[in-house]
Amino acid sequence: xxxxxxxxxxxxxxxxxQISDDFTKKNEERGISKGxxxxxxxxxxxxxxxxxxxxxxxxERACGGSGTNSIVAASLFGSSSYMSCIVTNxxxxxxxxxxxxxxxxxxxxxxxxxxxxSGQCLxxxxxxxxxxxxxxxxxxSEFSPSDVDERIIKDSEYLFLxxxxxxxxxxxxxFKKGIELARKHxxxxxxxxxxxxxxxxxxxxxKELISMKCDLIFCNEIEAMEFSxxxxxxxxxxxxxxxxxxxxITKGPEGCSGFEQTQEFHVPGIKVEAIDTNGAxxxxxxxxxxAISESKSLEESAKFGCFAASKTVQSSGPRxxxxxxxxxxxxxxxx
Numbered sequence: 001x002x003x004x005x006x007x008x009x010x011x012x013x014x015x016x017x018q019i020s021d022d023f024t025k026k027n028e029e030r031g032i033s034k035g036x037x038x039x040x041x042x043x044x045x046x047x048x049x050x051x052x053x054x055x056x057x058x059x060e061r062a063c064g065g066s067g068t069n070s071i072v073a074a075s076l077f078g079s080s081s082y083m084s085c086i087v088t089n090x091x092x093x094x095x096x097x098x099x100x101x102x103x104x105x106x107x108x109x110x111x112x113x114x115x116x117x118s119g120q121c122l123x124x125x126x127x128x129x130x131x132x133x134x135x136x137x138x139x140x141s142e143f144s145p146s147d148v149d150e151r152i153i154k155d156s157e158y159l160f161l162x163x164x165x166x167x168x169x170x171x172x173x174x175f176k177k178g179i180e181l182a183r184k185h186x187x188x189x190x191x192x193x194x195x196x197x198x199x200x201x202x203x204x205x206x207k208e209l210i211s212m213k214c215d216l217i218f219c220n221e222i223e224a225m226e227f228s229x230x231x232x233x234x235x236x237x238x239x240x241x242x243x244x245x246x247x248x249i250t251k252g253p254e255g256c257s258g259f260e261q262t263q264e265f266h267v268p269g270i271k272v273e274a275i276d277t278n279g280a281x282x283x284x285x286x287x288x289x290x291a292i293s294e295s296k297s298l299e300e301s302a303k304f305g306c307f308a309a310s311k312t313v314q315s316s317g318p319r320x321x322x323x324x325x326x327x328x329x330x331x332x333x334x335x
Contacts, residue, residue, distance in 0.1 A: 001155060001156060001157045002080065002152075002155040002156070003080045003081060003082045003106075003152065003155055003156040003157070004074070004079040004080045004081065004156070004157050004158065004289070004290075004293035005071060005074050005079050005080070005081045005082070005156065005157070005158050005160050005289055005293065006081075006082045006083070006084075006149075006152050006153055006156035006158070006159050006160065006187075007067045007068070007070070007071040007081070007082070007083045007084070007159075007160040007161075007162075008067065008083075008084055008085075008143075008147075008148060008159070008160075008161055008162070008165060008174060008175065008178050009065050009066060009067020009068055009071070009083065009085060009160075009161075009162040009164070009165065010065040010066070010067065010068075010085065010119055010137060010140040010143070010162065010164050010165065010171075011063075011065055011068065011085035011086065011087045011093075011096050011109070011118065011119055011140060012063075012064045012065035012068070012096075012119040012120060012121045012135065012137075012140070013061060013062070013063055013064065013092040013095060013096055013118065013119070013120050013121070014060075014061065014062050014063070014064035014120075014121050014123050014278075015049060015059045015060075015061055015120060015121070015122050015123065016059055016060045016061075016062070016123040016124075016125065016278065016316070017049075017052045017057045017058075017059050017122070017123070017124055017125070018057065018124075018125050018316075019052070019057070019124045019125065019126055019132075020126075020127070021126065021127060023052075023055075023124070024124075024126050024132070027124070027132060032132060032134060033132070033197075034126065034130060034132050035130045035131070035132060036132065036133070036195060036196060036197050037133040037134075037135055037164075037194075037195040037197050037198075038132075038133070038134050038135070038197065039135055039136075039137065039167060039197075040122075040134040040135060040136055041136065042117065042120075042136045042138070044134075045120065045122050045134055045136045048122055048134060049122060052124075060316065061095070062099075062319055063095065063096050063099035063100070063319075064121055064123075064279070065085075065119070065121070065162070065164075066162045066163075066164055066192060066194050066281075066282050067083070067160060067161070067162035067164075067192070067282075068083065068085070068096075068100070069279050069282030069283065069286065069319065070160065070162075070192070070282045070283075070285040070286035070289065071083050071105055071160065071286065072099075072100070072103045072105060072286065072319065073282065073283050073285075073286025073287060073290070073308070073325065074286040074287070074289045074290045074293070075103055075104040075105050076103060076104065076322055076325035076326070077286065077287060077290035077308075077325060077328075077329050078290060078294075078329065079289065079290045079293045080106075081104070081105045081106065082105065082106045082107065082149075082152050082156065083100060083105050083106075083107045083109070084107065084108070084109065084147050084148060084149055084152070085107070085109050085140075085143065085147075086109060086112060086139055086140065086142060086143050086147060087109060087111060087112070087118045087119075087139065088111065088112060088113070088114045088116060088117055088118045088138065088139045089111035089112060089113055089114075090117055090118055092117065092118035092119075092120060093111050093118040093139075094111065096118060097109055097111065103322070108149070112139070114139050114142065116138045116139040116141070116142065117136075117138045117139065118138050118139055119135070119136065119137050119138040119139065119140040120135075120136050120138060121133050121134070121135045121136075122134040122135070123278050125276050125278060125316070129274040129275055129276055129277050129313065130277060131276065131277055131278035133278075137167065137168065140168070140171070141167075141168040141170065141171070142170060143165070143168070143170055143171055143174055144170040144173065144174060145170075145173050145174050145176075145177040147174060148174050148177045148178050148181065150181050150185075153178065153181045153182055153185055153187050154181075154185040154187070156187055157187070157188060157293060158187065158188045158189070158190050158215075158289065158292075158293075159178055159179075159181075159182045159187050159188070159189050159190070160190050160191075160192075160285075160289065161175055161178060161179075161189065161190070161191045161192070162191075162192050162194050163191065163192055163193045163194030163195065163198045163199070163202075163206060164194045164195070164198060166198065166202045166205045166206055166209070167198065167201075167202065172202075172205055172209070175209050176209055176212070179209060179212045179213050179214075180212070182213060183212065183213045188215040188216070189213050189214050189215050189216075190214075190215060190216040190217075190218070190285075190289065191210060191214050191216070191217050191218070191244075192217075192218040192219070192281075192285055193206070193217065193218065193219040193223040193224075193227060194223075195223070196222045196223050196226050199219075199223050199226045199227050200226055203226075203227070206227075207227075207243070210243045210244070211243060214243055214244045215244065215245065215246060216244060216246040216247070216248070216292075216298075217240065217243065217244045217246070217247050217248070218248055218250070218281070218284075218285045218288070219247075219248075219249055219250070220249065220250045220251070220252075220281060221249060221250070221251050221252075224236050224240070224249045227239075227240075228240060233257065236249070237259055237264065241259075245260075245261055246258070246259065246260050246261070246298055247259050248284075248288065248298065248302055248305070250280075250281055250284055250305075250309075251269065252269070252277070252280075253269045253271065253272075253274070254268070254269045255267045255268045255269035255270075255306050256269075256284070256302050256305065256306060258298065258299075258302065260297060260298035260299060263299070265298070265299040265302070267299065267302045267303050267305075267306050268306075269306060269310070270306055270307060270310035272310050272313060272314050273314065274313040274314070275313065275314055275315060275316055276313060276315065276316045277313050279312055279319065280309045280312055280313050281309070283305075283308050283309050283311075283312040284305040284306065284308065284309040285305070286308075287301075287304045287305040287307070287308035287309070287328075288301040288302060288304065288305040289301075290304070291304045291305070303334040304332055304334065307328065307332050307334055308328050308332075311324070311328050
């Protein structure tokens with residue numbers, strides 16, 4: 001195989017602010033739920049950004065998107081990776097593609113001239129390190145089945161799909177085409193449910209697609225409960241077995257649990273002082289996929305995922321420096 005991992009996902013640039021409890025309360029009054037992702041119009045997003053700047057808040061800018069963060073992590077840990085996405089020929093679009101290339105992720109994405117801007121995510125980090133996201137998909141809503149590369153799917157061990165794709169009709173069709181081609185070429189499929197908002201709003205669509213073919217599901221506790229309709233782990237596991245032979249549920253500082261075929265496991269968390277939880281789940285998934293590409297079991301891979309995620313929550317933003325990824329790989333000894 002030429003690639004360990006082929007990702008279909010949204011190309012987003014993260015604009016990150018630290019916010020106070022008062023601003024968190026104002027967000028809740030606006031209908032923006034703490035700790036979740038809300039789709040938002042560009043003008044409303046800009047109004048929020050300007051309001052934060054008026055409070056003398058200084059933002060950080062970084063390339064993001066759930067799938068992007070995961071595939072960049074996998075790439076920097078040593079996996080051969082490819083991504084299909086679309087961006088507009090604007091400042092954010094140019095910034096995004098340069099970032100992908102500099103982190104070793106192959107792509108054939110081009111800057112396109114479009115009325116819609118490149119996607120952007122406003123990330124607000126509260127004092128308890130929880131992240132709240134307001135996303136404007138921008139041109140990502142135009143991502144279509146024609147952007148899915150059959151040749152790359154055929155040459156990949158895994159197709160990695162983010163649940164956020166189903167938020168647009170064309171994204172849904174692209175997700176479906178990806179699975180159909182993976183099934184045709186016997187390429188394994190890993191899916192991240194992405195967010196409770198996605199699970200609740202697009203439950204029917206997600207379950208239809210996952211039922212077609214899925215070899216591994218990533219989700220957090222809330223997403224798992226919403227997807228399964230249960231709060232009991234044994235019932236959650238039983239429900240997910242209808243959709244996938246392999247599952248990992250992240251539990252924040254408590255680690256993760258899941259199953260690989262018939263074998264269930266629990267990996268304890270690593271106690272650290274969290275500064276920013278943004279991107280922790282993405283880092284976890286990228287680390288797990290990297291370990292899987294090196295023939296580790298899912299439980300072993302989850303141990304590496306927990307270790308990597310514990311490092312990313314100790315700094316601000318969803319990414320670390322390239323040297324820090326290298327250090328994580330070198331210092332992990334938990335297999």
